[in-house]
Amino acid sequence: MTPAVRAEGAARTSRAVRLGPRSLAALALVSAVGVVAFGWPFLAPPGSGLAAHAQDAPWLFAGLLVLLVAVVAATISESGLGPKAVAMLGVLAATGAALRPLGAGTAGIEPMFFLMVLSGRVLGPGFGFTLGSLTMFASALLTGGVGPWMPFQMLAMGWFTMGAGLLPGPGRLRGRGELALLAAYGFLAAFAYGTIMNLAGWPFMGTLASNISFDPHAAVPANLARFLAYCTATSLGWDLGRAVVTVVLTLTLGPAVLKALRRATRRAAFETAVTFEGG
Numbered sequence: 266m267t268p269a270v271r272a273e274g275a276a277r278t279s280r281a282v283r284l285g286p287r288s289l290a291a292l293a294l295v296s297a298v299g300v301v302a303f304g305w306p307f308l309a310p311p312g313s314g315l316a317a318h319a320q321d322a323p324w325l326f327a328g329l330l331v332l333l334v335a336v337v338a339a340t341i342s343e344s345g346l347g348p349k350a351v352a353m354l355g356v357l358a359a360t361g362a363a364l365r366p367l368g369a370g371t372a373g374i375e376p377m378f379f380l381m382v383l384s385g386r387v388l389g390p391g392f393g394f395t396l397g398s399l400t401m402f403a404s405a406l407l408t409g410g411v412g413p414w415m416p417f418q419m420l421a422m423g424w425f426t427m428g429a430g431l432l433p434g435p436g437r438l439r440g441r442g443e444l445a446l447l448a449a450y451g452f453l454a455a456f457a458y459g460t461i462m463n464l465a466g467w468p469f470m471g472t473l474a475s476n477i478s479f480d481p482h483a484a485v486p487a488n489l490a491r492f493l494a495y496c497t498a499t500s501l502g503w504d505l506g507r508a509v510v511t512v513v514l515t516l517t518l519g520p521a522v523l524k525a526l527r528r529a530t531r532r533a534a535f536e537t538a539v540t541f542e543g544g
Contacts, residue, residue: 292394299420303464306479306488353529354396357384361400362407375507377404378458379514380522381422382451385429386443387526397426417465425458444519451511459504460496467495 301308357380364377381400385393401422405415432450434443470478477495480488 295420296424299417299424302417302420303461306464306468306492307485349532354392354399357396358399358403361396362403365400365404366408374510376510376514378425378455378507378511379451379518381426382429382447382454382511382515383519383522383526385426386432386435386447387523387530388430389435390427390430393426393428393430394423397422397424400426414462414465417462421458421461424461425454428454443523444516447519448512448515451515452508455508455511456504459500459507463492463496463500467492470495 361377361380361384364380365375367374367376377400381393381397384396388396398419401419402415405411405418429447429450432446434446438446468479477491477498480491483491
């Protein structure tokens with residue numbers, strides 16, 4: 266029999282990294298812990314003893330880093346990524362990390378977010394979460410931003426990038442419709458990212474700003490109103506800048522970047538199943 270090789274990966278590039286059982290379990294666990302880590306001010310009852318340990322929470326929740334590493338390791342090990350795919354993951358993470366400092370401290374000009382949106386769209390939710398987490402980790406090392414906030418940033422960016430991979434029509438929607446979808450997602454997700462990250466710092470303000478700081482003795486509606494006031498006063502302008510930059514870069518550079526990512530994905534042979542048939 267004459268062997269014939271059939272590659273089936275080109276049409277399935279939207280799921281570059283498959284989420285196997287271990288990956289799904291690790292991702293579910295880290296997401297559940299992350300929800301508690303971010304949302305404990307609204308989950309704990311008024312007067313809860315958790316508030317007494319509020320200043321210790323960032324270090325305690327730094328254990329998220331261990332879980333995040335477990336998710337990344339499980340995803341890579343279960344997906345069977347080849348060397349080209351792993352190299353592509355490294356290149357994209359390094360590129361995103363290099364883009365982040367370009368607008369640091371300037372009205373939310375953060376070009377890395379548009380790259381994460383496009384990468385998550387092309388390479389799928391599994392690759393997206395892995396890429397988002399690794400990019401933020403590499404960025405923290407590059408900029409010296411290592412601290413108790415880093416696991417929160419890694420988790421939030423992982424969710425941000427994974428969400429782009431979960432958008433509808435990965436194999437059908439192309440052209441202006443796809444760009445409009447990605448731009449809309451990038452705009453909304455940029456605000457969501459900023460809001461989530463606000464939760465990492467807001468409970469630890471103490472009495473610095475009594476009208477907007479977390480009150481451990483107040484009910485959930487009162488603290489929610491304080492949190493919304495905090496977001497409006499401290500990060501709304503920054504989040505708006507991030508959202509606008511993400512939309513502009515997606516609409517202008519999106520076609521070229523999407524084309525390059527899809528071509529690179531085909532060459533990296535993501536999910537290519539090689540079979541031998543006799544004719």
